[in-house]
Amino acid sequence: MAKAIPSRSEDYSLWYNELVKKAGLAENSPVRGCMVIKPYGFAIWEKMQQTLDKMFKDTGHENAYFPLLIPKSFLSKEADHVEGFAKECAVVTHYRLKNDENGKGVVVDPEAKLEEELIIRPTSETVIWDAYKNWIQSYRDLPLLINQWANVMRWEMRTRLFLRTAEFLWQEGHTAHATKQEAVEETNQMLNVYATFAEEFMAMPVIKGVKTESERFAGAVDTYCIEAMMQDGKALQAGTSHFLGQNFAKAFDVKFATKEGKEELVWGTSWGVSTRLMGALIMAHSDDDGLVLPPKLAPIQVVIVPIYFNDDQLKQIEEVVAPILVQLKEMGVSVKFDTRDTHKPGWKFAEYELKGVPVRLAIGPKDLEKGTVEIARRDTKEKSFHSLDNAVDHVMHLLGDIQTNIYNKAKNFREENSRTADTYDEFKELVEQGFVYAHWDGTAETEDKIKEETKATIRCIPLDQQKEEGKCIFTGKPSKGRVLFAKAY
Numbered sequence: 033m034a035k036a037i038p039s040r041s042e043d044y045s046l047w048y049n050e051l052v053k054k055a056g057l058a059e060n061s062p063v064r065g066c067m068v069i070k071p072y073g074f075a076i077w078e079k080m081q082q083t084l085d086k087m088f089k090d091t092g093h094e095n096a097y098f099p100l101l102i103p104k105s106f107l108s109k110e111a112d113h114v115e116g117f118a119k120e121c122a123v124v125t126h127y128r129l130k131n132d133e134n135g136k137g138v139v140v141d142p143e144a145k146l147e148e149e150l151i152i153r154p155t156s157e158t159v160i161w162d163a164y165k166n167w168i169q170s171y172r173d174l175p176l177l178i179n180q181w182a183n184v185m186r187w188e189m190r191t192r193l194f195l196r197t198a199e200f201l202w203q204e205g206h207t208a209h210a211t212k213q214e215a216v217e218e219t220n221q222m223l224n225v226y227a228t229f230a231e232e233f234m235a236m237p238v239i240k241g242v243k244t245e246s247e248r249f250a251g252a253v254d255t256y257c258i259e260a261m262m263q264d265g266k267a268l269q270a271g272t273s274h275f276l277g278q279n280f281a282k283a284f285d286v287k288f289a290t291k292e293g294k295e296e297l298v299w300g301t302s303w304g305v306s307t308r309l310m311g312a313l314i315m316a317h318s319d320d321d322g323l324v325l326p327p328k329l330a331p332i333q334v335v336i337v338p339i340y341f342n343d344d345q346l347k348q349i350e351e352v353v354a355p356i357l358v359q360l361k362e363m364g365v366s367v368k369f370d371t372r373d374t375h376k377p378g379w380k381f382a383e384y385e386l387k388g389v390p391v392r393l394a395i396g397p398k399d400l401e402k403g404t405v406e407i408a409r410r411d412t413k414e415k416s417f418h419s420l421d422n423a424v425d426h427v428m429h430l431l432g433d434i435q436t437n438i439y440n441k442a443k444n445f446r447e448e449n450s451r452t453a454d455t456y457d458e459f460k461e462l463v464e465q466g467f468v469y470a471h472w473d474g475t476a477e478t479e480d481k482i483k484e485e486t487k488a489t490i491r492c493i494p495l496d497q498q499k500e501e502g503k504c505i506f507t508g509k510p511s512k513g514r515v516l517f518a519k520a521y
Contacts, residue, residue, distance in 0.1 A: 036386055039320045044264045045192075048315060052193045055323050055386050057310065065191040065198030072387065073310065075331035077201065080309055081181065083233055083329075084203065087225050093177040093205060098159050100183075101150040106158035109283040116250020117154045120186040122198075124150040152185040157251065157276075157302055160206045161284040168208060168298060170289045175218070176208040194311035195268075195521050202306035208281070208298040210288065215299035219275040222303040223256045226271035234309065235326035235439035236260050236316045237446055238270060239516060241492025246476045249302075253277035259491045259516065261446040262315040265466035267491045267518035270312050276300035311521070316442050323388025324411055326438050327431040334360060334367040334427055335389045339377045339396030346371065349395055352420060356393075359424045365431070385410065390434050391427055411437055452514065456505045459517070463488045467518050471511035473504035482506055482517070491516045 036054040040047045052058055057073030060066075069077065085095070101124060107114040128144035131137075153159070160178070168176060181203050191197050205222060209215040223240060230238045238258035248255040252274035260270050280286070281297040288298055317324040327333050336356070338349040353369055360367045368389075370380055377394065384392055394406040405423050408415040411434050418426050449466030453459035462468045463486055472478060472490065483489050497513045504511050 037320065037322070040263060047320070048311075049193065051314060051318060051322065055388070057314075058193045060193070063198070065188055067193050067197050067199075069201075069307070072331060076313070076325070076329060077307060077310060079329045079331065080229075080233075081203075084225075084229055084305070085179075085181075087229060088179050088203075088205065091177075091221060091225065093179045093207075095181065096178050097180055097182065098153075098156050098163065100153055102153050102156070102159045104149045104151055106162060107151060109158065110251050110280060112279070113157060113251035113283075117186075120154055120188070122152040122185045122187055124152065153182070154184055154186045155302075155304075156180060156182070156184075156204055157206065157280055158284075161280040161286060161300070164206075164208055164298075165284050165286045168286055168288050171210050171291055174208060174210045174288060174298065175214060177205075177218075178207065179203055179205045192311075192521075194307055194314070196308075200307050202304050204304040205302060207301045208286065209300070210290070210296075210298065212277075212299050215277075215301050216275055218301045219254070219256060219273045219303070222301070223258065223271070223273040226273065226303075226305060227258050229305075230258055230260065230270055230309075230312075231439065233326065233328045234313055234316070235328075235435055235442060236270070236312060237439065237443040239492065239494055240496075241494045241516065243272075243492060244476070244479060244490050244515075246479055247490065249274045251276065251279050252302075253279065256495075257492050259518075260312055260316060261442075261449065261467060261518075262312070262521070263318075263445065264315070265449050265464075265519075267467065267516075267520040268308070268312050268315070269491070269520065270309060271303075271305040273303035274301060276302060317438055318388065322386030324438065325388035325390060327390045327435050330388065330390050331366060332368045332384075332387070332389045333365050333431060334391045334393065335380075335384050336367065336369045336393040336395070337377050337380050337384075338369075338371060339394060339399075341397070345397055345400075348400055352400065353395065356420070356423055360427065363424075363428060365427070391430050393423065393427070409434055411441075453505060454502075459505050460486055463517055463519065467491075467516060469514040470505045470517055471500075471502035471513075472515050473507050473509035473511055475507075478504060478506050486519075488517045488519050491518050491520060 037050040038047050056070050058067045058069045061068045126140045126144045128141040129138040130141040132139045183201050185199050188196050188198050207218050227238050227240055230236045238260045243255040254275040256273045257269050258271045259267050278297045280300050286298050287295050340346040390410050392408045403420050404417045409430055451462045451468055453462050453468050453470045459470050493515045500513050502511045
């Protein structure tokens with residue numbers, strides 16, 4: 033297999049786009065800004081989805097499904113919400129087509145105009161809170177812990193596969209609570225679920241924090257986030273959890289009767305991650321030869337490639353490999369035995385390297401004689417020979433070691449590319465290289481000016497922020513702690 037992708041140092045953006053396509057993850061669709069997720073890419077997303085779904089259910093949440101189309105009037109009920117999404121909405125105005133009288137295909141039937149336009153959901157708070165009005169009557173109905181797996185549409189002008197597309201897949205949690213404290217605890221709990229998933233499954237270290245007012249989700253009181261560093265030093269927001277206060281409860285008149293018989297508004301949260309995590313997974317770990325997938329999310333964790341010159345040799349290899357396959361599958365390992373005769377072993381090695389399969393076993397006639405097998409790991413590309421008897425034990429050890437090694441490599445990279453700045457000149461130089469922790473005076477005006485001049489944004493106010501008296505790098509005004517700045521996707 034010929035070299036399929038350019039190097040990261042050559043052109044990081046082109047490297048990413050070509051890797052997504054050549055590794056068989058996704059491709060552009062005929063609809064501008066939308067993508068086709070191919071089977072291998074969707075297999076990775078399914079593993080993410082299955083893992084997260086279990087984590088949600090373990091914390092008491094249930095799945096439901098709400099309509100794709102939302103009445104336009106619903107978005108008018110929460111002022112900040114509609115302002116935040118108005119420019120990204122796709123609108124359905126008619127419900128029927130007809131043949132063109134001039135024989136030029138189909139046209140919109142002007143007689144089929146909807147009385148009220150429908151919005152293709154950019155997010156589902158409005159339609160869900162309209163349902164909650166009917167579902168919640170008493171404190172006995174709370175907390176209401178609902179998650180939805182769905183697609184959404186946001187009319188993005190500049191798109192990139194997985195990272196920013198007009199239509200994308202995601203999950204959105206929407207919960208209702210009797211007290212403010214319960215809602216805040218839910219918001220933090222789900223932020224921690226996302227952080228655990230990112231670090232323990234994606235092998236991607238993240239920084240937990242709260243967004244500034246100008247970066248807050250439209251309609252939220254507070255937005256919490258996890259931020260990760262990609263290999264070009266830019267930040268990527270990998271998940272958000274929003275404390276909605278009583279904003280949507282007020283907008284949709286969602287009240288409940290307390291134990292004392294009083295009527296009160298409920299408190300709400302929403303939280304979500306999307307197929308953007310696919311982009312994060314690629315950019316956090318992959319190299320110039322292809323994907324580097326953490327074993328916990330790899331669709332194929334182990335591939336076995338036979339090297340043979342005739343059918344008899346293949347049959348002998350199959351007999352030796354059979355018990356290895358059984359043992360690995362019994363241990364829950366996803367393993368593929370590639371016996372295709374349409375491609376040579378070297379081509380297969382390159383293919384599985386490109387696809388990021390964590391562990392590769394190769395066995396040929398000489399290995400049969402010696403009772404050995406060659407085992408290669410994708411992350412470091414190290415190869416070693418092991419006896420067939422302990423091959424399974426070594427593979428299981430490698431899978432755990434690779435998961436840890438990928439995480440540590442990403443964490444070390446982030447630490448090496450994170451700095452503190454005390455002057456604006458120092459900040460402007462360092463922010464080109466990675467994360468910068470710097471003092472900020474707390475005003476949106478300063479935040480906007482820094483963004484305008486450097487294209488760097490405040491990614492978050494870290495939750496573990498140390499209280500530290502200082503001066504804003506831009507205005508010199510007092511600051512009580514450093515915030516995280518970076519350029520971002």
